[in-house]
Amino acid sequence: MAAVTQDRLDIGAEQVCCTPLSTAPLDRDRAERLARLLKAVADPTRLQLLSLVAQAPEREACVCELTGPLGLTQPTVSHHLKVLVDAGLLARERRGPWAFYRLVVDRFDDLQTLLSL
Amino acid sequence: MAAVTQDRLDIGAEQVCCTPLSTAPLDRDRAERLARLLKAVADPTRLQLLSLVAQAPEREACVCELTGPLGLTQPTVSHHLKVLVDAGLLARERRGPWAFYRLVVDRFDDLQTLLSL
DNA sequence: TCGCCACATAGACGCCTGTCAATGCCGGAG
């Protein structure tokens, strides 16, 4: 299978990650895509969301379980969840009237690789 | 050897990190401090700066070596460097007329720990 | 079909932030 590219981690259709910062020069284009991914995590509300989901049973939770602890409006929570899904950090699954959000472990692994020196 | 606190990583005087997101509930206060740290990395220009420093000899570089590759003004570069220093990701050292910036490896380790599940 | 419930989307507003030009500071050479 040869030529195992170390670049993975796409945002939507975007190729983004994931070699450590020190291995190769970082061109502007890739830097901007990586920044978009990191911006998704670099928000207090979204960090709390990720923490809540990470600690929920089966590592998944619906919106109604998340609005309470955060003290924020339901639309606001939905907005942040959309950002995390677009970044590939959460996966959405519709089940009955509820929408469940689950952690995407691989994407966190990619972030770790990026930040390794 | 007893009581190894897993919380480290301060921004300036701030205690911030570093247990994985899934180990304990993340209160608003710590979430905001963690977000400030991540925001420092979540910018394309600063990612390029970190990459340039990481690949420089001895993992350190002065401002004059950084403005060229980025195509940005010197004040802008200085601004971003200050952000990274305040976040604890770079260390500044004055040597003659130049100011050298060096990676702080421990801080990157902390970020990795945070993003581990 | 009708109505309800959980959730998503749209629009608006204020704050934060990345960028620049202009200026100030500081250390070394003469």
Next chain:
DNA sequence: CTCCGGCATTGACAGGCGTCTATGTGGCGA
């Protein structure tokens, strides 16, 4: 002391983003 080069700081502007209220959508039960 004076000048100059490297770097930091200030002030201003535009764009991005987090939050809200109001409204739309979609599935389930009666």
